[in-house]
Structures are given as structure tokens and as C-alpha cells.
Amino acid sequence: MKEATFVIIGGGIAGVSCAEGISFLSPEESIILISSSPVIKKVTNLKHLTKLLSEFSVEERSPDSLSETCSLLTVINDSVTSIDYENKIVVTTKESIGYERLCICSGASPKLIDIANPYVIGIRDTDSVQEFQKRVCSSKRMVVVGNGGIATELVHEVEGMEIVWVIKDNHISATFIDPGAAEFFQSSLVKSDEDKTAPTKRMKFSLSNAKGSTTEAGGAALGPDWHSNVDLRGILQQKSTVTVEYKSEVKRIIDHVEGKNLLSEDWPVYVELTNGKIYGCDFIVSATGVVPNTSFLDGTGVQLSSDGGITVNWKMETSLPDVYGAGDVCTASWEPAPQWFQMRLWTQALQMGTYAAKAMVMSILGEELLQDFAFELFSHVTNFFGFKVILLGLFNGQGLNNEYEILLRVTKSSEYVKLILKDGRMQGAVLIGDTDLEEMCENLILNQLDLTPFGEELLNPDIDIDDYFD
Numbered sequence: 001m002k003e004a005t006f007v008i009i010g011g012g013i014a015g016v017s018c019a020e021g022i023s024f025l026s027p028e029e030s031i032i033l034i035s036s037s038p039v040i041k042k043v044t045n046l047k048h049l050t051k052l053l054s055e056f057s058v059e060e061r062s063p064d065s066l067s068e069t070c071s072l073l074t075v076i077n078d079s080v081t082s083i084d085y086e087n088k089i090v091v092t093t094k095e096s097i098g099y100e101r102l103c104i105c106s107g108a109s110p111k112l113i114d115i116a117n118p119y120v121i122g123i124r125d126t127d128s129v130q131e132f133q134k135r136v137c138s139s140k141r142m143v144v145v146g147n148g149g150i151a152t153e154l155v156h157e158v159e160g161m162e163i164v165w166v167i168k169d170n171h172i173s174a175t176f177i178d179p180g181a182a183e184f185f186q187s188s189l190v191k192s193d194e195d196k197t198a199p200t201k202r203m204k205f206s207l208s209n210a211k212g213s214t215t216e217a218g219g220a221a222l223g224p225d226w227h228s229n230v231d232l233r234g235i236l237q238q239k240s241t242v243t244v245e246y247k248s249e250v251k252r253i254i255d256h257v258e259g260k261n262l263l264s265e266d267w268p269v270y271v272e273l274t275n276g277k278i279y280g281c282d283f284i285v286s287a288t289g290v291v292p293n294t295s296f297l298d299g300t301g302v303q304l305s306s307d308g309g310i311t312v313n314w315k316m317e318t319s320l321p322d323v324y325g326a327g328d329v330c331t332a333s334w335e336p337a338p339q340w341f342q343m344r345l346w347t348q349a350l351q352m353g354t355y356a357a358k359a360m361v362m363s364i365l366g367e368e369l370l371q372d373f374a375f376e377l378f379s380h381v382t383n384f385f386g387f388k389v390i391l392l393g394l395f396n397g398q399g400l401n402n403e404y405e406i407l408l409r410v411t412k413s414s415e416y417v418k419l420i421l422k423d424g425r426m427q428g429a430v431l432i433g434d435t436d437l438e439e440m441c442e443n444l445i446l447n448q449l450d451l452t453p454f455g456e457e458l459l460n461p462d463i464d465i466d467d468y469f470d
């Protein structure tokens with residue numbers, strides 16, 4: 001039987017960063033990484049924008065490429081079928097592998113609204129993108145269900161199609177942004193090239209005066225810009241049109257025969273929405289979140305959280321002895337720092353993988369572990385509708401029970417800045433566009449300085465606020 005001090009399940013960002021972390025901290029120990037995908041995901045071009053915010057690329061690499069950074073690593077391309085935690089053995093389809101410490105980084109899979117229907121597809125890995133591209137290039141209309149990251153990217157990136165976007169909320173992209181930011185993006189849905197206009201609007205208001213309500217945040221996954229090398233063009237010779245169906249869900253999917261009778265239009269498949277409308281389309285994208293990959297743990301009694309993720313404590317330990325978890329597969333179940341919460345994102349997969357490596361090495365050495373600084377503040381940088389989007393801390397007032405103030409600065413088609421303050425102290429920020437405010441906001445959230453004396457001046461573009469804090 002093969003054996004290693006450390007065994008890792010999963011070749012995504014969490015698994016690979018865990019392997020690299022162990023090799024860095026304990027280069028003399030053996031590691032086996034088991035992954036059902038033949039390629040691994042490696043973080044490259046890591047660029048720190050601030051202490052905690054970073055941008056990076058994610059590349060698909062051959063497992064051999066890891067030998068540069070991990071000399072005692074063996075990568076096995078196989079699927080884990082079960083774990084015998086009492087005897088510290090991982091069972092794959094072909095063999096059994098012994099371990100001292102095990103880290104589960106098996107990621108998550110799309111949670112589809114209908115798994116059995118061939119017209120419903122999800123997007124997660126390279127294969128699913130190829131399938132999506134195949135459908136797009138021969139299609140006129142798709143229905144996109146969901147209001148999170150994937151749906152937001154798709155409605156912006158796909159050209160030459162009619163897109164019907166079905167969302168439960170009353171504003172777009174609700175997983176990430178508030179109604180105000182959604183309004184800022186709204187013109188991008190029309191897909192026209194509007195001029196950037198100069199006037200800048202600054203506002204301060206308490207939540208009770210705010211229009212709309214803020215939202216409670218609410219194979220290996222793809223990397224940033226996954227769509228940039230894929231031709232996402234439908235067969236219509238025009239820009240895509242996007243019809244948003246607000247506050248609605250898919251009631252049922254109707255087959256070709258019944259749908260044609262109901263609608264007198266000929267489409268491969270039809271969806272009936274809870275608002276009563278029926279749309280015919282070529283296919284349906286279910287961008288409705290993920291479900292952690294844990295089936296190989298059935299029968300172990302491992303503790304799972306309500307979202308299906310493996311419960312991990314602040315040391316990334318699961319409820320099974322010497323078994324750790326990191327990335328999308330796990331659910332952070334410790335008391336979080338006031339401005340941090342979990343979202344299944346690659347930054348967190350990277351941070352958790354690296355930190356789990358440290359926790360496992362410290363446990364073998366019997367040394368004390370301190371929690372990583374990365375878990376002090378939620379930070380995410382991404383791109384929506386062609387704009388840079390930076391989210392910091394409690395960016396949607398998560399957990400503040402609507403008891404906070406908002407400072408807002410909006411320049412149409414150029415920038416959207418929203419600061420969340422409670423008792424004069426900054427709790428979170430949404431920075432859309434090239435605002436150059438990320439460092440200041442990060443510092444102000446971390447140091448909890450009383451900003452009452454600055455009032456609205458905090459967002460006055462004519463004042464270099466950084467001067468006050470040097």
C-alpha cells in the first residue's frame with residue numbers, strides 16, 4: 001500500500017495551494033495529491049493590491065509542473081471512493097493509500113435546477129464550458145437562471161443571442177451587489193456604448209432612507225477570465241438582448257410538444273416561470289450555486305453543515321481525527337472575525353488551502369498554530385460588466401441588522417463607491433471602477449478609526465483623504 005505523511009484530495013486551487021504550502025513548510029515530508037481531473041489548477045501572477053486584496057491568474061497545468069515547487073509530491077489521477085479514517089486510509093477506484101494527515105479539497109459541483117433534463121446545463125470546469133460553447137454557437141435564445149457570479153458574467157459576455165435572465169430578486173447580481181450598484185450596471189445590460197459622464201453625485205443616507213433594500217450576503221472550477229478565450233457568440237448577427245424577469249423562478253420545464261401547443265412558437269424546450277410567463281429557448285443555464293463534493297465521505301459520520309459543506313473549525317479540522325478540509329468543499333464554522341465571512345471564491349480556496357497546510361504541519365510538529373491574517377477581512381476583486389469590482393468587509397451590511405449608514409459616490413458609467421459605516425466606523429466597502437480607494441478602505445476597516453469628524457468629506461474627490469491618515 002502506498003503511504004505518505006500528507007494526502008490531499010483534489011487538484012483545484014485549494015488542493016494545490018495546500019500541497020505547495022506543505023512543501024514550503026516541511027520540504028522533507030512526502031505528499032500524495034489525488035485528483036480525478038488529469039490537470040491541476042495553479043495560481044500564477046499573484047499581485048497584491050493591498051495587504052489582503054490580491055489578483056491572480058489560474059492556469060491549468062500538467063501535474064508534473066508541480067515538481068518545481070513540491071519535490072516530494074506524487075500526483076495520482078484517480079477518484080477517491082471512500083475513507084477509512086480509523087485506519088487512516090483513503091480508498092480510490094484502483095488502490096488504498098495510507099496517511100498521517102488528510103486534507104479534503106474536493107471542491108463543489110453546480111447545483112442544477114433539473115439534473116436529468118438534457119436542455120439544462122451548468123458551468124464549472126473546462127468540459128462544461130466546451131459543452132456550453134457548443135450550445136451557444138448554434139442557438140438563438142437561452143434562459144439563464146440564477147443571480148450570482150456565473151449569471152452576471154454570462155449575460156455580459158455572450159453575444160448574438162436573446163438572453164432571458166430569470167432572477168428571484170428585484171435587482172440584478174444580488175449575490176454580490178446592492179440595488180444601487182445594480183442600477184449603476186443596468187445600462188450595461190442594454191449593451192450600448194454610452195459616454196462616460198462627468199457629474200459626480202455624493203450622498204449620505206441612513207438605511208431607512210435608502211431606495212430598495214440591501215441584500216444579505218448572501219472537475220476543478222474555472223479560473224478568472226475563463227470566458228476570454230472562448231467564443232461565446234450565438235447565431236444572431238447582433239448584440240445580445242437581455243430580458244430580465246425579476247422576482248421569478250422556474251416553475252417547470254416544458255418539453256417541445258407541449259410547449260409548441262401552448263406558445264405557437266417552435267423551440268426545443270420551454271420554461272414556465274412563477275410569474276406565469278412561458279419562454280421557448282434553445283437551452284437553459286442553471287447558474288444556481290454549488291453543492292460541495294462529499295459523497296465519498298458517506299458512512300464516515302463526518303459533520304456536514306446545512307449547506308452540505310464539511311464543517312471545519314478555525315484550524316481547518318473536520319470532525320474526523322487528523323482529517324482537514326479546505327476550499328469550496330468546506331464550511332467555515334468558527335466564530336468569524338467581525339468583517340469576515342465565507343463565500344465560495346478562489347481567493348478563499350487559496351487562503352484556506354495554504355492555511356490548512358500550515359495547520360497540518362504544525363499538528364505533526366506539535367507546535368502552536370495562530371489563525372491567519374487573511375481571515376480578518378473579507379476581500380474580493382473581480383470584474384462585472386467590464387468594471388473592476390472590489391468588495392471589502394461587510395460590503396452589503398451583512399449581519400448589521402440594517403443598523404448602519406451608507407456613504408455613496410456615483411459617477412455614471414465610471415465609478416460607484418459605497419462605504420458602510422456603523423457608529424462612525426467603516427465596516428465594508430463596494431468599489432466599482434478605478435477608484436483607487438481600496439488601500440484606504442482596507443486600512444480603515446481594519447483599524448476601526450472613528451470617522452465621524454470627516455463626515456461626507458471621506459468621499460470628496462477633491463480631497464486626498466490618504467493625507468489625513470499618513
Ligand SMILES: Cc1cc2nc3c(=O)[nH]c(=O)nc-3n(C[C@H](O)[C@H](O)[C@H](O)COP(=O)(O)OP(=O)(O)OC[C@H]3O[C@@H](n4cnc5c(N)ncnc54)[C@H](O)[C@@H]3O)c2cc1C
Nearest residue numbers: 010011012013014036037080106107220221327328345346
Ligand atoms: C464559471 C466559474 C467562474 C468563477 N469565477 C470566479 C471569480 O471570478 N472569482 C472567484 O473568486 N471565484 C470564482 N469562481 C469560484 C472558484 O473557481 C472556486 O471557488 C474555486 O476554484 C474552488 O477551488 P477548490 O480547489 O476548492 O475546488 P475545485 O476547483 O472544484 O477543485 C476540486 C478538485 O477536487 C477533485 N475531486 C473532486 N472529487 C474528487 C474525488 N472523489 N476524488 C479525487 N478528486 C476529486 C476535482 O477533480 C478537482 O480537481 C468561479 C467558478 C466558476 C465555476
Ligand SMILES: NC(=O)C1=CN([C@@H]2O[C@H](COP(=O)(O)OP(=O)(O)OC[C@H]3O[C@@H](n4cnc5c(N)ncnc54)[C@H](OP(=O)(O)O)[C@@H]3O)[C@@H](O)[C@H]2O)C=CC1
Nearest residue numbers: 146147148149150151175218249287288289290344345382
Ligand atoms: N466573479 C466572481 O466572483 C464569480 C464567482 N463565481 C463563484 O462560482 C460559484 C458558482 O457560481 P453561481 O452558480 O453563479 O453561484 P452563486 O452562489 O454566485 O449564485 C447562485 C444564484 O442562484 C440563485 N438560486 C439558487 N437556487 C435557485 C433556484 N432554484 N432558482 C433560482 N435561483 C436560484 C441564488 O439565489 P439565493 O442566493 O437567493 O439562493 C443566487 O442568486 C459560486 O461560488 C460563485 O461565488 C462564479 C462566477 C464569477
